[in-house]
Amino acid sequence: MKYYIVLLAVVVCLCAIAYRYWRKDVCSPVRIIETEDGIIEIVDPACQEGLPHTSDSNTIRMTESAYADSRSATTLKHERVHLDQKRNPAVWYEFYRRFWEYDVRQEPPYGIPKEYVKQLRPNPDTADKPWAVWRNRWVFFPTYGPNTTLRKADVRVWDLNTERFTSPPPEWRAMFCVSNTCPHQYEHPHELAAEYIAEGHQSDAAVKLFNWKH
Numbered sequence: 001m002k003y004y005i006v007l008l009a010v011v012v013c014l015c016a017i018a019y020r021y022w023r024k025d026v027c028s029p030v031r032i033i034e035t036e037d038g039i040i041e042i043v044d045p046a047c048q049e050g051l052p053h054t055s056d057s058n059t060i061r062m063t064e065s066a067y068a069d070s071r072s073a074t075t076l077k078h079e080r081v082h083l084d085q086k087r088n089p090a091v092w093y094e095f096y097r098r099f100w101e102y103d104v105r106q107e108p109p110y111g112i113p114k115e116y117v118k119q120l121r122p123n124p125d126t127a128d129k130p131w132a133v134w135r136n137r138w139v140f141f142p143t144y145g146p147n148t149t150l151r152k153a154d155v156r157v158w159d160l161n162t163e164r165f166t167s168p169p170p171e172w173r174a175m176f177c178v179s180n181t182c183p184h185q186y187e188h189p190h191e192l193a194a195e196y197i198a199e200g201h202q203s204d205a206a207v208k209l210f211n212w213k214h
């Protein structure tokens with residue numbers, strides 16, 4: 001019996017190591033493009049399901065097709081905002097706190113049931129502090145898409161007062177949306193900022209950001 005347990009432990013360890021190598025290989029660059037603001041690593045579509053992202057404060061990863069796409073310039077502008085956020089996190093967090101009333105946290109706020117905490121969809125661009133709390137009450141976070149996919153992540157809003165999920169509150173919409181047009185990526189202020197800067201927006205929140213950035 002003892003030997004079976006040891007054997008099982010060895011197999012589990014080997015599988016874990018193989019999985020780590022496989023994951024690493026999937027995101028290793030096919031080619032590297034140097035730019036004036038960071039490097040671009042062209043990666044396999046299996047890396048982060050082909051979603052463009054930053055892996056550190058100087059590296060943008062994207063697939064060959066995303067790089068060749070007509071939206072490539074917008075995507076790069078978006079990802080370069082994430083590079084800046086990784087270079088100067090404290091400055092961004094201070095802006096969010098003072099002007100957007102967001103407090104971002106590494107740990108989930110107390111009160112969110114564990115089953116929902118486990119559904120947090122990881123995002124390399126917000127990994128530092130993925131939990132976004134607005135006005136000390138509403139917790140914004142993305143959850144996995146169907147079959148634990150990264151794409152089609154549903155953004156959920158947990159109300160710490162009523163202890164249940166809710167829609168983005170009207171006060172939030174008044175600040176971050178304009179005539180019912182809300183940002184697509186509202187899971188976290190890092191994503192809101194990147195989307196506003198890359199694509200433009202006229203909400204009060206976007207105007208505050210543009211004034212701060214100039």
Ligand SMILES: [Zn+2]
Pocket residue numbers: 078082125190191194
């Ligand atoms: Zn982003």
